[in-house]
Amino acid sequence: MSATRDELFRALSDSTRRGLFERLCREGEKTVGALTERAGVSQPVVSRHLGILKRAGLVTDRQAGRKTHYSAQIGALAPLTDWTREMTEFWQSRFDDLEDLLQRMDQ
Secondary structure, eight states: OOOOOOHHHHHSHHHHHHOOOOOOOOHOOHHHHHHTTTTTSHHHHHHHHHHHHHHTTTTEEETTTTTEEEEEOOGGGGHHHHHHHHHHHHHHHHHHHHHHHHHHHHH
């Protein structure tokens, strides 16, 4: 599933979801229980947040017995990194134009 940029922004707009995603990126696969321990919210809330991240394509899950394990899908961030690159190029061009204008005004 390829999420739209808006879906990715929406999914990552919540600090708890960002924290869960960042933790999975840094620490690798985790169970819901392990993620709940340091999330500062209840297990049902963590599960709801993981569901939103999953629908956005940012995490995948796998069942192992009675436990669900989640993994980050870093490649799902590609639309956001593309957008960030586009915006960086746009603003860099604007700053270059401004710098040129200021230099001409100084002469």
